[in-house]
Amino acid sequence: MNGDIEALLRSGLAEQAERAPETADDAGLADLAIAGAHRIRRRRRIGAAAGGAGLLVIGAGVFALQPLLDMEDQGTIAADSTSTAEARGEFDMEFVIDTGGEYAILNQDGDTVPIGDTEPDSVYRLQDGYVLTSSSQQTTGVVSLDGSMSSSADWPSPDTYTTVNVDATGYAMVTPDADLTFELYTLNDVAADAVAEPTSFSVSYDLTLANWNTSTAVFTADLWSTTGGGESTYYFNSEYDWNLAALADAGFESVAVVDATNTDYVCVADLDANGGVAREGEECGQVGTERIKADIEATSQDDSAVALVDDTVDHFQNTVYYPMSELDLGDYEDEYFNAGIMFVDPFNRWEMSYNRGDTTWLMIDYSEDPAYMTILSPPSGAVMPVMDYIPPE
Amino acid sequence: MSEVKSSQDEEFREYVAARSAALHRAAYLLTGNWATAEDLVQTTLTKTYLAWSRIRTTDSVDAYARRILYNTNASWWRKRSNREKPTEVFEDRADLSRDFTEHGAVRDAMWRHIAALPKRQRAVLVLRYYENRSDAQIAEILGISIGTVKSQASRALAGMRKRLGTPAAALGVAMEPREAA
Numbered sequence: 001m002n003g004d005i006e007a008l009l010r011s012g013l014a015e016q017a018e019r020a021p022e023t024a025d026d027a028g029l030a031d032l033a034i035a036g037a038h039r040i041r042r043r044r045r046i047g048a049a050a051g052g053a054g055l056l057v058i059g060a061g062v063f064a065l066q067p068l069l070d071m072e073d074q075g076t077i078a079a080d081s082t083s084t085a086e087a088r089g090e091f092d093m094e095f096v097i098d099t100g101g102e103y104a105i106l107n108q109d110g111d112t113v114p115i116g117d118t119e120p121d122s123v124y125r126l127q128d129g130y131v132l133t134s135s136s137q138q139t140t141g142v143v144s145l146d147g148s149m150s151s152s153a154d155w156p157s158p159d160t161y162t163t164v165n166v167d168a169t170g171y172a173m174v175t176p177d178a179d180l181t182f183e184l185y186t187l188n189d190v191a192a193d194a195v196a197e198p199t200s201f202s203v204s205y206d207l208t209l210a211n212w213n214t215s216t217a218v219f220t221a222d223l224w225s226t227t228g229g230g231e232s233t234y235y236f237n238s239e240y241d242w243n244l245a246a247l248a249d250a251g252f253e254s255v256a257v258v259d260a261t262n263t264d265y266v267c268v269a270d271l272d273a274n275g276g277v278a279r280e281g282e283e284c285g286q287v288g289t290e291r292i293k294a295d296i297e298a299t300s301q302d303d304s305a306v307a308l309v310d311d312t313v314d315h316f317q318n319t320v321y322y323p324m325s326e327l328d329l330g331d332y333e334d335e336y337f338n339a340g341i342m343f344v345d346p347f348n349r350w351e352m353s354y355n356r357g358d359t360t361w362l363m364i365d366y367s368e369d370p371a372y373m374t375i376l377s378p379p380s381g382a383v384m385p386v387m388d389y390i391p392p393e
Numbered sequence: 394m395s396e397v398k399s400s401q402d403e404e405f406r407e408y409v410a411a412r413s414a415a416l417h418r419a420a421y422l423l424t425g426n427w428a429t430a431e432d433l434v435q436t437t438l439t440k441t442y443l444a445w446s447r448i449r450t451t452d453s454v455d456a457y458a459r460r461i462l463y464n465t466n467a468s469w470w471r472k473r474s475n476r477e478k479p480t481e482v483f484e485d486r487a488d489l490s491r492d493f494t495e496h497g498a499v500r501d502a503m504w505r506h507i508a509a510l511p512k513r514q515r516a517v518l519v520l521r522y523y524e525n526r527s528d529a530q531i532a533e534i535l536g537i538s539i540g541t542v543k544s545q546a547s548r549a550l551a552g553m554r555k556r557l558g559t560p561a562a563a564l565g566v567a568m569e570p571r572e573a574a
Contacts, residue, residue, distance in 0.1 A: 005550055005553050005554055006522065006550070008503055009503065009518060009522040009553075010522045010523075012503045012504065013422055013518070013519065013522050013523040014523060016421075016422065016504060017418035017419070017421065017422055017523060018418070029409050029413055029434070029435065029438060030402075030405055030406040030408075030409035030410070030438065031406075032435060032438075032439075033405075033409070033435065033438035033439040033441070033442045034402055034405065034442055036435070036439035036442075037439050037440075037442040037443045159527050159529060161528075161529045161532075161539050163539065163540065174539075176527075176528075206547075208539075208540050208543045208544070210540065220540065220543075220544055220547075221547065222547040222548070222550065222551045224551050225550075225551040225554045260543070260544040260547045260548060316540075316544075340444075340448075340457060340460070344537070346538075355444075355447075
């Protein structure tokens with residue numbers, strides 16, 4: 001859909017970049033950087049000698065949060081163990097810990113759930129299990145909440161990534177082809193007591209799967225550049241090779257595509273499960289209007305499909321933007337931007353920055369207004385937070 | 394200064410000599426301004442040096458520096474977002490060898506559009522179309538989800554299509570917009 005513009009961008013950006021001036025004095029650049037770094041280190045030493053923040057670590061499996069920027073309250077909070085409980089309650093936070101070459105999840109109850117001897121890239125908490133991704137192994141795995149069951153699937157390509165549905169009941173392994181024309185999706189339910197067969201389909205790269213249930217798949221895409229927001233029938237599937245028939249073959253009855261540039265706008269396609277596309281063209285219009293709601297219900301034959309689309313739109317609107325904090329990080333700015341590891345909560349409630357081996361991590365709490373910076377003392381051996389995809393109540 | 398320290402500094406200088414031009418190019422595309430790009434690279438190198446003893450023996454020195462570059466740029470735009478307005482026209486050095494060709498006009502129109510984009514969208518475009526990073530890599534560098542990368546790119550491309558129509562439209566050559574059948 002954007003091939004000509006993309007080609008223009010590739011050539012134009014490369015051409016513009018080549019017009020950058022030669023860096024005349026590399027040695028000078030390096031020496032300036034070295035001198036600047038020494039000044040920062042001196043300032044840190046002076047700052048540390050002047051006091052700094054005292055930290056509180058309460059036993060194994062417990063972590064403490066201490067606001068850094070509200071200095072008057074620090075003493076009170078550091079001495080008050082209820083603030084720790086409040087923090088745990090607020091975020092339901094769990095951690096991946098290294099127990100000497102074996103990895104485990106330290107769950108909300110303080111129990112450890114073994115997850116094997118390979119350090120994952122990320123761990124997602126779903127309703128009935130944990131999903132683990134590993135780029136070194138090129139696998140996505142599932143471990144039950146008590147650790148008693150596990151399974152693993154190989155990635156088709158190093159570019160494979162994993163996405164979770166809004167209700168946190170399943171995940172998709174997504175693999176783009178080399179030309180970024182199509183993406184192969186493999187959907188997996190994560191159930192406590194059963195292993196379901198995965199469902200696979202391949203659709204246009206222009207579509208990004210955002211949510212799904214048994215009847216309906218919800219994607220996001222750029223619709224605006226074609227429709228301009230028009231309430232009408234459009235023909236994306238046939239015009240732009242979306243390949244929606246593959247979704248019918250995978251058992252879906254309906255597809256809703258939410259406009260990534262205006263999430264109040266959606267196009268609905270009608271499918272026959274295992275029978276191809278049931279209707280030529282997609283009905284497009286405003287989310288929440290009677291016409292669109294009726295079309296989603298009629299095409300999906302599922303009373304819950306309208307809510308599925310609404311939930312997807314809400315989630316997309318609430319999480320598509322990375323929090324743009326105006327927080328002044330003060331003396332912690334260097335530590336924050338030197339952090340090699342950063343995790344952001346799937347619901348944008350918090351953000352964590354640290355380096356491997358750090359005994360304290362920087363955390364920005366976005367759940368409060370205004371957001372504030374805290375120091376987190378993670379549990380012993382913690383290597384990363386678990387990404388909790390269970391929707392907050 | 395100890396010999397170890399001196400050796401580390403020399404390694405750092407070699408790294409800067411090898412990579413600063415590439416960092417400058419990316420910084421210029423991100424900021425659209427030579428002076429700001431130089432500040433951004435200098436800050437990036439300072440932060441890279443702070444971590445040098447830890448990262449110098451790894452294979453990911455350049456990835457680390459790139460991440461610092463993009464994150465520092467992000468921090469600058471966050472801090473300035475209340476008062477910063479998009480640059481109307483990117484600072485552009487005169488290119489006396491360039492004729493006013495169709496190619497140049499289209500590229501200039503594109504460049505003006507990029508200048509007006511929100512900075513995160515610009516960062517996504519630079520990473521995707523200049524550095525040829527995968528969406529998963531962009532997500533990791535910018536600390537956002539892959540879906541957000543794709544939606545930000547989609548939004549930027551949609552805006553660009555609106556503004557340029559087609560490359561020919563950017564030149565004022567009338568063309569019918571593409572319609573769904």
